[in-house]
Amino acid sequence: MIDIRIIREREADVRAALRNRGSDFDLDGWLALDARWRALVTERDALNSERNARSKEIGRLRASGADTAAAQAAVRALGERIAAIERELREIEAERDARLLWIPNLPHSTTPVGPDASGNIVVRTWGRLREFPFPPRPHWEIGESLGLFDWARAARMSGAGFPLFKGFGAELRRALIRFMLDVHTREHGYTEIAPPYLCTAAAMTGTGQLPRLAADMYRVAEEDLYLIPTAEVPLTNLYREEIITQPLPICVTAYSPCFRREAGAAGRDTRGIIRVHQFDKVELVRFVEPARSYEELEILTGHAEAVLQRLGLPYRVVALCTGDLSFAAAKCYDLELWAPGHGGWLEVSSCSNFEDFQARRAGIRYRRADGKVAFVHTLNGSGVALPRLLVALLENGQQADGSVELPEALAPYLNGRTRIEPLA
RNA sequence: GGAGGGGUGGCAGAGCGGUCGAAUGCGCCGGUCUUGAAAACCGGAUCCCGCAACCGCGGGACGUGGGUUCGAAUCCCACCCCCUCCGCCA
Numbered sequence: 159m160i161d162i163r164i165i166r167e168r169e170a171d172v173r174a175a176l177r178n179r180g181s182d183f184d185l186d187g188w189l190a191l192d193a194r195w196r197a198l199v200t201e202r203d204a205l206n207s208e209r210n211a212r213s214k215e216i217g218r219l220r221a222s223g224a225d226t227a228a229a230q231a232a233v234r235a236l237g238e239r240i241a242a243i244e245r246e247l248r249e250i251e252a253e254r255d256a257r258l259l260w261i262p263n264l265p266h267s268t269t270p271v272g273p274d275a276s277g278n279i280v281v282r283t284w285g286r287l288r289e290f291p292f293p294p295r296p297h298w299e300i301g302e303s304l305g306l307f308d309w310a311r312a313a314r315m316s317g318a319g320f321p322l323f324k325g326f327g328a329e330l331r332r333a334l335i336r337f338m339l340d341v342h343t344r345e346h347g348y349t350e351i352a353p354p355y356l357c358t359a360a361a362m363t364g365t366g367q368l369p370r371l372a373a374d375m376y377r378v379a380e381e382d383l384y385l386i387p388t389a390e391v392p393l394t395n396l397y398r399e400e401i402i403t404q405p406l407p408i409c410v411t412a413y414s415p416c417f418r419r420e421a422g423a424a425g426r427d428t429r430g431i432i433r434v435h436q437f438d439k440v441e442l443v444r445f446v447e448p449a450r451s452y453e454e455l456e457i458l459t460g461h462a463e464a465v466l467q468r469l470g471l472p473y474r475v476v477a478l479c480t481g482d483l484s485f486a487a488a489k490c491y492d493l494e495l496w497a498p499g500h501g502g503w504l505e506v507s508s509c510s511n512f513e514d515f516q517a518r519r520a521g522i523r524y525r526r527a528d529g530k531v532a533f534v535h536t537l538n539g540s541g542v543a544l545p546r547l548l549v550a551l552l553e554n555g556q557q558a559d560g561s562v563e564l565p566e567a568l569a570p571y572l573n574g575r576t577r578i579e580p581l582a
Numbered sequence: 583g584g585a586g587g588g589g590u591g592g593c594a595g596a597g598c599g600g601u602c603g604a605a606u607g608c609g610c611c612g613g614u615c616u617u618g619a620a621a622a623c624c625g626g627a628u629c630c631c632g633c634a635a636c637c638g639c640g641g642g643a644c645g646u647g648g649g650u651u652c653g654a655a656u657c658c659c660a661c662c663c664c665c666u667c668c669g670c671c672a
Contacts, residue, residue: 199632203641210641213653217600226652233652401629403592403609525592529611529627 178480272479285472296499298430333571338440348411353392356383364520366486389414389441431545438544451535499553509539
């Protein structure tokens with residue numbers, strides 16, 4: 159969440175941010191609740207002060223042997239008034255804070271203003287699009303002819319939208335996970351984490367998935383746990399409710415499966431593995447000093463790009479505009495791979511700076527050089543999402559004879575095999 | 583799942599109805615000393631909220647939430663987490 163003081167003191171900025179994001183948050187209603195809350199707190203504190211003084215006096219009187227029955231009755235009456243105020247205070251505070259969780263982060267000044275994805279800006283492109291002497295096929299056809307997937311049997315056991323990798327497809331998936339983790343741990347300095355895949359509502363609220371995205375997540379009712387939609391959740395919650403004492407930045411990476419109901423996306427991208435309920439991803443998270451967080455965002459984005467460069471896949475970097483920016487982010491770059499068979503760009507990574515939005519929700523603080531405690535800034539990025547990476551590998555690497563050539567960088571992870579032949 | 587023990591400041595760890603925001607040690611910050619550092623010695627420092635917004639005033643926080651009481655870190659209840667033993671199990 160954003161700093162409550164910012165809402166009080168920079169109302170115009172908050173209003174502009176809500177407008178630019180297309181949010182319909184009722185700011186006036188919230189401000190009225192907050193004003194009432196503050197008035198009640200002031201009243202309650204004054205009464206508490208009086209009770210404290212009088213209770214101490216009773217203690218002194220009793221020590222000297224005096225009768226304190228009348229004084230005790232008076233303070234009891236005071237206590238009843240306090241209790242009444244606190245009942246109202248609790249109610250108002252709960253409502254105010256529940257609403258606060260629905261205010262999105264303030265976009266950074268360098269985030270372009272725009273209504274939706276049409277306002278996004280391509281900031282750079284890398285690599286050259288391959289020219290095909292034959293019509294490139296989409297990945298689901300390639301995967302079918304190479305025997306990499308089994309959609310029909312997966313659907314029978316789990317329903318539509320769950321991938322099943324088979325044979326060399328499964329091996330390739332495993333190779334890509336290892337390749338990406340190795341790049342980030344060995345070359346980019348990240349510590350690998352193998353986190354839980356189920357998290358509490360509190361953790362989900364900390365990173366901003368709840369309350370807004372509740373309908374997009376799978377929930378285990380008996381335990382009140384959620385299946386993670388991204389390893390961002392357990393990684394960022396690593397330091398939940400802590401004051402970090404080790405030096406920043408802290409850089410962690412994790413492979414995890416990601417679970418998404420995709421409740422609002424029925425009918426979109428139904429073929430293949432572009433949009434599925436379960437997918438694999440390697441995630442990068444950085445806990446950084448606030449003054450450095452935008453520099454760190456460029457570094458993080460570079461780490462995600464390095465994976466694509468090593469694989470020789472053409473991509474572009476897109477700066478998301480205010481209307482397309484995710485709820486908790488202040489600034490975000492998407493990395494998009496070119497998929498010639500699909501005929502479009504595929505988002506394989508989102509690299510975001512959340513500033514202190516998540517840190518405030520999750521209570522992640524550090525001790526500054528001057529000894530003061532302050533919220534860290536958190537960043538995360540996919541490094542990268544596996545299915546769409548696989549799509550790009552298959553579609554860019556396809557040959558006229560139906561085989562697929564894979565990048566040399568993967569050879570060590572595939573026992574040297576970088577060519578997939580069609581089934582006989 | 584059963585029995586017992588425990589959750590206190592960055593960490594460890596006392597306190598078990600009022601004088602406790604909380605001993606002590608470590609760590610941290612400043613100073614003395616030193617060419618510099620270490621050691622030693624001296625001093626300092628928790629966090630959150632409201633009001634005022636220049637100094638400041640007040641409230642709250644000892645896992646979380648309720649309760650008892652004039653007054654709760656201390657007593658009661660519920661929940662969460664950790665440890666030990668038993669059971670179950672990959």
